[in-house]
Amino acid sequence: MMRHCCENGASCHHKNPSDQKGKTTRFRVALAGNPNTGKSTLFNALTGLRQHTGNWPGKTVLRAEGTYSFKDVTYTVIDLPGTYSLYSNSADEEVARDYIVFEQPDVTVVVLDATSLERNLNLALQVLEMSERVVVCLNLMDEANRKGIRIDDRKLSSKLGVPVVKTAARDGKGLTELKETVEGVARGHIQTRPFRIRYSDEMEEKIKTIEADIRTIFGNDLPSRWIALRLLDGDPSLTEALKKRIGKEESTDGAIAQPPYPAEA
Template sequence: MPLHYHPSKTDKNLPVKTMYRVALAGNPNTGKSTLFNALTGLRQHTGNWPGKTVLHAEGTYDFNGKTFKLIDLPGTYSLYSNSADEEVARDCIVFEQPDVTVVVLDATAMERNMNLALQVLEITDQVILCVNLMDEARKKGIWIDTRKLSAKLGVPVIPTTARNHDGLQRLQRTIEEMVEGKIPTHPYRVHYGEEIEKRIAEMEPDIRAIFDAQLPSRWIALRLLDGDQNLVDALKNRLNRDGEEKGSHGTDQPLYPIEA
């Protein structure tokens, strides 16, 4: 069953999905782990990501008869492969493709936090922005118009104060509605200028052909143009793994060369 497929009422013979995967992304010190703990309680476990020394935390919660598995990604400022934490967060969102990615933002430092949020919006349409620490923002006289922000960015924006459980039920309801396909999204995409946009448009058809439209072609084109050799290696590993799973010997199909 495709990742975001939701059977209609006429699909009586198809199983209904009741377990959904939700990734929590965000900068350090946004209250992301507090949100994770508030939602999952004692239903969580930790370990390391395969092949990494980076902590891997997962937990579950139930809502309206559905089970949601939360993946607490490492706190990062970007997805640019500058550290093991960034690689783990990137690989989860790009390759594992959770049903929803919740980006947790610090309401007192929105400008700094938006860098990561905009990168995630380049990768997936299934995004919810959770503006956390709203109580701290009020103390500092900061007021955030979440409705206007949602209209501008094209995805739901939910205000919360995780340590007080404020807004968590609304967040859970929004996650549920998104996995059910009830929330259409139109994520804001940064325009990078005529020359770069032209290069992106030229590369995207080839990227989609190589990966069967499974991966975010625009974001991959941007990273290749930026010279992200780490991502090139990850993409080659994925192609080889997919080839082995299909009974072939992988692939030597070239990717775009990294430019200086």
């Protein structure tokens, strides 16, 4: 018989004690995605709030929070700024990155523009490296349909290893299915296996070594593989964020003090 992940002890992410006591549960759901994919429109449709939308001047620069209820459970939605990557190239990218990596939402919904899937998938792949609990939201489906773009959502879901939901946020379409799916992932009823790029054996060895260091310093809470990849690439902003997390401006143990790790052997 399949066991629910809450029975698995340490590896379970359902840490919210109220969840297990049957009291009011709260889940946090972050909306990530490229600029202009309809995150704020979705946020407004879900929460009933009026976060600014549109190209200008409505661009989301800092994260906004609102809530919705679904089946007697409260969900806090975090509308992250739109970014093309999470490589710390800008303040927006740092806000989005820090939230996903350090605040660890129960579910991250990656909102994609269904009319520009190829470009948008770049960010989706990054989020899949950062978190296990991801839902892909194909938004602007009305536009995609109008342009004759057909997307096989089941195939995409099986390739990415996470659920894919089609929405047209401006018309309020697909929201119930999105909420159902978010609930399933938040509760662990929907199992995910996020797609992760596999590198050369040599590279994988390095990743493993650094991951072990990260787990020694930070425990099992942070996405160690993603952090290892970023350190190998050389990401000073992430290094600073990690240093702050251990409460030291200057790390003394050397494990994260000398970034970037050499990218090549």
